Amino acid sequence: MSRLVVARRSLLLGSAAVALMPAMAFADGPDVGKPAPLFTAVDSNGKTWSLADLKGKVVVIETTNDGCPYVRKHYSAKNMQDQQREAAAKGVVWLTSASSAKGEQGYVTAEQANALTKSHDAAPAAVLLDPQSKIARAYGATVTPHMYIIDANGVLVYKGGIDSIPSSNVADIPKAKQYVRVALGEVLAGKPVTDSSTRAYGCTLKYPRTSS
Amino acid sequence: MKRLLALLLALIAFPAFGQSVVQTENVRAELLADVSAVKPGEPFWVGLRQTIRPKWHTYWKNPGDSGLPTEIAWKLPEGAKADPIVWPRPHLFDLSGVINYGFKDEATLLVRITPPANASGDFKLAAEANWLVCEDVCIPEDAKLELTLPVTATGAPAPPATRAIFDKARQLVPMQSPWPARYGVSKSGDPTLVVEAKGLKADTIRDVYFFPADWGPVASMAKQTASIGAEGIRIPLKRGDAKAALPADLSGTLTLTEKTAGGDVQQAFDVTAKLDPGFVPTASLAAAGEQLSLVEALLFAVLGGLILNLMPCVFPVLAMKAAAFARLAGHERSAMRRDGVAYTLGVLVSFAIMAAAVIAIRASVGDVSWGFQFQSPVFSLLIAYLFFVVGLNLSGVFEFSSRFAGVGQGLAARGGTAGAFFTGVLAVIVATPCTAPFMAAALGFALSQPAPQTVAVLLALGLGLALPYLVLSMTPALQRLMPRPGPWMDRLRQFLAFPMYASAVWMIWVLTQQTGADGVIYALGGMILIAFAIWLLKLGSGASAATWVRRGLAAVAVLLAFAAALKLEDGPATAASASGGPAAGVNFDGWERFSRARMNEAVAAGKPVFVDFTAAWCITCLVNERVALETQAVRNAFEQAGVVKLKGDWTNRDPEITSSLKELGRAGVPLYLFWAPGAAQPKILPQVLTESLILSELAALPQAKR
Numbered sequence: 020m021s022r023l024v025v026a027r028r029s030l031l032l033g034s035a036a037v038a039l040m041p042a043m044a045f046a047d048g049p050d051v052g053k054p055a056p057l058f059t060a061v062d063s064n065g066k067t068w069s070l071a072d073l074k075g076k077v078v079v080i081e082t083t084n085d086g087c088p089y090v091r092k093h094y095s096a097k098n099m100q101d102q103q104r105e106a107a108a109k110g111v112v113w114l115t116s117a118s119s120a121k122g123e124q125g126y127v128t129a130e131q132a133n134a135l136t137k138s139h140d141a142a143p144a145a146v147l148l149d150p151q152s153k154i155a156r157a158y159g160a161t162v163t164p165h166m167y168i169i170d171a172n173g174v175l176v177y178k179g180g181i182d183s184i185p186s187s188n189v190a191d192i193p194k195a196k197q198y199v200r201v202a203l204g205e206v207l208a209g210k211p212v213t214d215s216s217t218r219a220y221g222c223t224l225k226y227p228r229t230s231s
Numbered sequence: 232m233k234r235l236l237a238l239l240l241a242l243i244a245f246p247a248f249g250q251s252v253v254q255t256e257n258v259r260a261e262l263l264a265d266v267s268a269v270k271p272g273e274p275f276w277v278g279l280r281q282t283i284r285p286k287w288h289t290y291w292k293n294p295g296d297s298g299l300p301t302e303i304a305w306k307l308p309e310g311a312k313a314d315p316i317v318w319p320r321p322h323l324f325d326l327s328g329v330i331n332y333g334f335k336d337e338a339t340l341l342v343r344i345t346p347p348a349n350a351s352g353d354f355k356l357a358a359e360a361n362w363l364v365c366e367d368v369c370i371p372e373d374a375k376l377e378l379t380l381p382v383t384a385t386g387a388p389a390p391p392a393t394r395a396i397f398d399k400a401r402q403l404v405p406m407q408s409p410w411p412a413r414y415g416v417s418k419s420g421d422p423t424l425v426v427e428a429k430g431l432k433a434d435t436i437r438d439v440y441f442f443p444a445d446w447g448p449v450a451s452m453a454k455q456t457a458s459i460g461a462e463g464i465r466i467p468l469k470r471g472d473a474k475a476a477l478p479a480d481l482s483g484t485l486t487l488t489e490k491t492a493g494g495d496v497q498q499a500f501d502v503t504a505k506l507d508p509g510f511v512p513t514a515s516l517a518a519a520g521e522q523l524s525l526v527e528a529l530l531f532a533v534l535g536g537l538i539l540n541l542m543p544c545v546f547p548v549l550a551m552k553a554a555a556f557a558r559l560a561g562h563e564r565s566a567m568r569r570d571g572v573a574y575t576l577g578v579l580v581s582f583a584i585m586a587a588a589v590i591a592i593r594a595s596v597g598d599v600s601w602g603f604q605f606q607s608p609v610f611s612l613l614i615a616y617l618f619f620v621v622g623l624n625l626s627g628v629f630e631f632s633s634r635f636a637g638v639g640q641g642l643a644a645r646g647g648t649a650g651a652f653f654t655g656v657l658a659v660i661v662a663t664p665c666t667a668p669f670m671a672a673a674l675g676f677a678l679s680q681p682a683p684q685t686v687a688v689l690l691a692l693g694l695g696l697a698l699p700y701l702v703l704s705m706t707p708a709l710q711r712l713m714p715r716p717g718p719w720m721d722r723l724r725q726f727l728a729f730p731m732y733a734s735a736v737w738m739i740w741v742l743t744q745q746t747g748a749d750g751v752i753y754a755l756g757g758m759i760l761i762a763f764a765i766w767l768l769k770l771g772s773g774a775s776a777a778t779w780v781r782r783g784l785a786a787v788a789v790l791l792a793f794a795a796a797l798k799l800e801d802g803p804a805t806a807a808s809a810s811g812g813p814a815a816g817v818n819f820d821g822w823e824r825f826s827r828a829r830m831n832e833a834v835a836a837g838k839p840v841f842v843d844f845t846a847a848w849c850i851t852c853l854v855n856e857r858v859a860l861e862t863q864a865v866r867n868a869f870e871q872a873g874v875v876k877l878k879g880d881w882t883n884r885d886p887e888i889t890s891s892l893k894e895l896g897r898a899g900v901p902l903y904l905f906w907a908p909g910a911a912q913p914k915i916l917p918q919v920l921t922e923s924l925i926l927s928e929l930a931a932l933p934q935a936k937r
Contacts, residue, residue, distance in 0.1 A: 051474070088371050124368045161296035161329045161452070178472070185299055187363070187371040216472045218446045222369040223297040226327035 049158060051215045055167070055175040056157035060116070062145035063132035068114065075171050077206055079106055079113045079199065081143070081181075082155055082224060084125025084163040085135055088187045089221035093164065094139045096189045099181070102200055103142040109207055115143040118155035118163075123225035125163065126150060152226045162221035166199050170206055177202040179217030186220075253374035257284040257364045262356065262376040263339075263389075265397045270386025272348035277378065278339040278400055279303060279316075279360055287366045290333040291321035293444055293483075295451040298331050298369065301340060301362035308354055310347030317341040319403035320486055320499035321442050330451045331365070332442055339400035346382070355379045398923055402858075405484045405499035409853055410463065412502045414481050415510030422449065422477060423512035424504050426464040426485060430882075432848045433459040435490045441466050441502070443483040447473030467512065479506050489850045492892070492899035493918040496851045528684070529691040536695015541723055570651040571704025575697040577655020582693030586686040608746045609796045612754055615738035616792065619758050620765075622731035625724050629765050655697065757792035764788040817847050817880040818856075821866065825879035827887060833875040834906050839932055840875045842904040842913070844892060847882040851918060852901040859920035868929045907932060 049056055055078075059069040070078065081099070083090055093099040106113045117132055119125030127135065132146045149155060158167055158178070168177035182195035202212045252261045259282040266275040279301070281289055290298040305313040319338055324331040346354055361373035388394060410428040417423060424441055439457035443449035453469035464485070470477075482503040489496050623629060735758075742750040764785035823829060825842060833840045843860065845852040859865060869876060879888040881900050892902060895915065903920065904913035905928055916924070 086368060088369065159452070187299075214474075216474045218472075219297075220299060221297060223326045223329045223331065223365060223367075225367065226329065228327055 055169040058154050060147040063129040077111045078169040080167040081115045082160045082163045082165045086124040087163045087222035113143045116147045116149045116154045118149040118152045119225035120227035121150045162219045165219045180219040251378045255372040260374045262378045267389050268381045268383040268387035269354045271350040274345040280339045288333040288335045289362045295332040296329045299363040304359040306357035312345045314343040320405050350382045405501045408500040408502045412504035413507040414504040415512045417512045421470045422468045424466045428463040438488040447471045492897045532688045532691035533695040536692040539696050567704045571701045573648045573651035574655040575701045577652040578693045578697040581656050581659035582689045586689040611742040615735045618735035622728045625728035753795035757795045760788040760792040822876045822878040825877040837908045838875050840906040842877045844879040844900045844902040855920040859922050865925050872929050
């Protein structure tokens, strides 16, 4: 690929271009099996979290947007909270990332985030405030909830949906395969994750508007 | 009375049931059937018509990066069967980089229903539909819809207004691709799709996009840059997130916009591409070209211009001027600046003239589609030759005559701003012997670009050439840093030959990707011939008989080298037509060839005449043939009405057809004419045909005398 770029340029400029070729890199969602992108973010209680500091621990990232019917599906059924508690009990660090841009649905202030955690009786290790969608961007998140699991070595081992039935219907939760729960079990047992990349479903992640 | 009351009660008690229309917050959903009475055992179509709130969208079967497709759960009378939804062609929505596939404004999802052979009484269709509708926020909505149709022995079609809705909906359903398709996987794991639509014209087709039918194999978030070439439509894709191996068949919907004489026409095709293990795509040059954004191209052009300054012919000019600056130390700074700006303008004007010439040449060649070159082996070979010759020149094997160098000297000798301006012009001319090969390469690139890019790239090249002088005139202190002219210039020039040779080698490699190993023989053989020709020409001068013999031989050698190009053109073309693609020609089955005489004769004889002006590269023409002109019903109707069917093949711009089109005020195809018997003027039909349109046109004819 890169060689071809060189050739077209050399076509343009003759020899000049052969020696001079800028490295072009486009940010893309990370692949499973590759190191998870590092990030640093402040949570709703003012604490700073850095993924680099969490080496040695299994980390779950959950993108959220309280206005999204798919997020609500899993919170109203307590599915998300149950999994947060199970994870915490096993020493997993569960980070909920509020990645909606300011002015968009799902954007929360620290107080609002804490109020939501309380009203939902949620139990994440922290709710990260990500109003510039930096974490979401780094992980290539497209929806809420979009789920990621990072193993103790900092390698991304799961990305995708919370479960296998893409619907907003609460009644589907018991019928669905809970991908994250299953994957976490495999990771903690030191096994490779069977379904390591699944289709995430939900509302479009509310990134900052690039153009009107 | 009692019954009426019960009915009223039922209506009040179950407002959500028994309705064929439901208005939710963001969508009006309506259940329609293309029949008003059902015939037992005979399939009919129902449509879920969504009228969507402006700016909101619902989703296609593959919703893309987020969203969910509309679902319909049917409750049908015993023994009846509902097929899966037939989807209209999707649109792409870009939500700050998250790509969604779906529908805006209005979408009719079609479902074929097959009633049982023993159906009787009332046929009740109940549908529970749910969909996600999004603008920035998403709202799941649902509706319970019901439609009851009587069952009669013969059935009955729906009223015309409803049929029109179905006609429109069917027009939006992608057509089965008339071309075979295949896909290959690159070493990096990314798939590339090739739809073997051969002989298309790249400049009339745009907005090509492949909507993958399923999540997984193809990433919807990645930009697609399709190219159109001799092999057809090539779309490099990015692999999706599914961990499974890529499927044996990659399916999806290909959409494109074709520019026709009557305006833009959007087309959609369902494509199923077979995995071709032998096809390991290396990004095509065209694809690489797309990566070279205009900004980068400009940047490199400036850089290329800068390097031109180091060429032995240009550098002395620059050095002389710089030395003049040094002597003028203490001279008015503003005068120097004016000088620099004038010089720059001189260079830029020369380049602008060159750009204008390039564009004029291209316009005069006109019909040539430049998009093709980078996938054409001939082009690769010629560029390899060019690199080789440039390399030989840099190595000092031969020199271009510097006859031009004297021109303009007089003008440049003038003092002041005008003098500086002409020095700029002179620099360009003087530089010709050294820069000609470079310029040829740059022009080659420029030719492949649209006019504004051509101008921009050439001007950037000129700016690069003028830049050192401009900078020196602005900051004379810098001139101390300038290297002095000397033998190093020749050494640099000779050194630069090697990257040129390397580029030639690389082009040959590209060539082998396009033609196979045989390409090497032709390319290297051609290079030997070219080198031989140069040697012959250098042997002597004068007008002796021996010189003429040598010149003749050289010409033969060069001709042979270029004959290799023709040989290459042959190869892949025959291979392609043998690979089972549709013949890249117009099909005359059942049609007579158009000629004005034949048309006038048939019209004069009082026969109905249908004229189809078409071309092999016209997608809209092909689609019209498939969906309207060549359906069984239309063929029969044509025959019954005794229509004289004439087809004009404009693939190669037949002049008789061109003049006929011009008379009708059209610049191209498709164009459909219908002469009713005895009519003084033909009726021009729309450029997008439907079966019903042709049938109604024929039905309006007085019964043919048979």
